[in-house]
Amino acid sequence: DAGITQSPRYKITETGRQVTLMCHQTWSHSYMFWYRQDLGHGLRLIYYSAAADITDKGEVPDGYVVSRSKTENFPLTLESATRSQTSVYFCASTFSGANVLTFGAGSRLTVL
């Protein structure tokens, strides 16, 4: 199916565990993004990628790791989850030079 898909949609984990959220897009968009959505903060950029093998920090990168070995995939890893990382995570993508983002449906992560 064409589009941008995130998995898992829901995840419950414990403090200290490693968690990976997956993002896959079928449009060959060069730019991909990870945001977290928290009440009172709106959307905050965690990491972004301008192309395969090119990633950079956003506004709130601490505690997260990303990689982009293929254009279509942009996984986000929490190496040692903390309660403060309980949030809804959105992946998004766009073409270079465009400013309109296409978002995935989100991954709701709860860290106990």
Place this chain on the structure above:
Amino acid sequence: GDSVTQMEGPVTLSEEAFLTINCTYTATGYPSLFWYVQYPGEGLQLLLKATKADDKGSNKGFEATYRKETTSFHLEKGSVQVSDSAVYFCALSGARFRGGATNKLIFGTGTLLAVQP
């Protein structure tokens, strides 16, 4: 730095009421402005946009006009429906990402709209 300020919600309206959600911004240069909508359980999707001063973006009965003099981009709809219940985000295109041609999007905190039948 660049920022977006939205009115706090929730906004609760009856069906067919007039809607205004205020959005003001602070930015250097001439950003593009956007409204995104998030329906329950879904990701954000673009509702409308405006790329320069005095432009009016419109879609699905919603409108917003880019007002440079008041640095505002208020969202309006003449008659809301229950199906418009969602969270609405105002956003602007900020500085370019390092080395690229794509701008960072700066989002407001979102405004929850609840429309009652």
